[in-house]
Amino acid sequence: MGRVSLATLGTNLLTRPTHGGARPALLAFVLAAAMLGIPAGTAAIPVLAAAQPAAAPVASPATLTVPAAEARLVAQVNADRAAVGLAALRVDSRLSAIARERSGAMAAAGQLSHVQPDGRTALDLVRAAGIIWYAVGETIGWNNYPGLASSLNVVNAGWLSSPEHVAIIRSTDYNYLGVGLAVTAGGDRYWTVIFLRGPDRTAPWAKMLAPAPGSYMILASRRAVRLVTWTWTGNDSPLAALMSGLRSFEVQRRVDGGAWVSVWTSTTRQSWSTSVGLGHRVQVRVRARDKAGNVGPWSSAVGLSA
Secondary structure: OOOEEEEEOOOOEEOOOOOOOOOOEEOOOEEOOEOOOOOOOOOOOOOOOOOOOOOOOOOOOOOOOHHHHHHHHHHHHHHHHHOOOOOOOEEOHHHHHHHHHHHHHHHHHOOOOOOOOOOOOHHHHHHHOOOOOOEEEEEEEEEOOOOHHHHHHHHHHHHHOOHHHHHHHOOOOOOEEEEEEEEOOOOOEEEEEEEEEOOOOOOOEEEEOOOEEEEEEEOOOOOEEEEEEEEEEEEOOOOOOOOOOEEEEEEEEEEOOOOOEEEEEEEOOOEEEEEEEOOOEEEEEEEEEEOOOOEOOOOOOEEEEO
């Protein structure tokens, strides 16, 4: 049986200028039973949380790598949220980098703490990265259970046994997260999850549907063509909070494998009727833009030969 220690951010409220539906920023520090300094502008004293005992590990036949263990913890956090009807949080690679830095700093110092030896906190790292934030939370944990699967199960079970940790994991304030794990040579595992409420930076999606070919006809130029209706669909990608919504589509076509040419650079329509010349092949693709300016990838092209 290994040893376990946990810590979590609590419920300090910070106020700062915000925009776009922003709310007061959420940040507070709790380290076992010791209170840390209250950040300037804080309106409430941090809630204290003692380390919680963890449940026995659940065996896993798979040997996990560190990236795989991080990905599994993301899935577990979202499963814990789904269990109470909450939307999943999206991974933000910037937060993942910060979470890894936080875990690495704790591993190097051999200490579970919301304040690094250099005096910086998760919020300091978020600010230094230039990330726009309206709320920030952090949960951290340490154990030395053998195997990353067991370590992950233990730390997550420990968080779920603590009301302060659950309040962050199941908060409706956040829409993004990042997970970081550091493992020392002696087998200590330091886990960090950074939670953030920020602007929508998740791209929308779009896809082409199968074209609907119509009848052949002869144009006044005596050119034979086939009438075709192209249709597409798409939407903004789901976000737990501050989802901006779909704005428009961009549609392109190409003939006989040539260059892509824009049909519309911005449209809200979802169909287009045109003609394909006999003996030619036309392909069409689409991508979406949301109201925050995020642009999704081009869809797979669909084509039709007349």
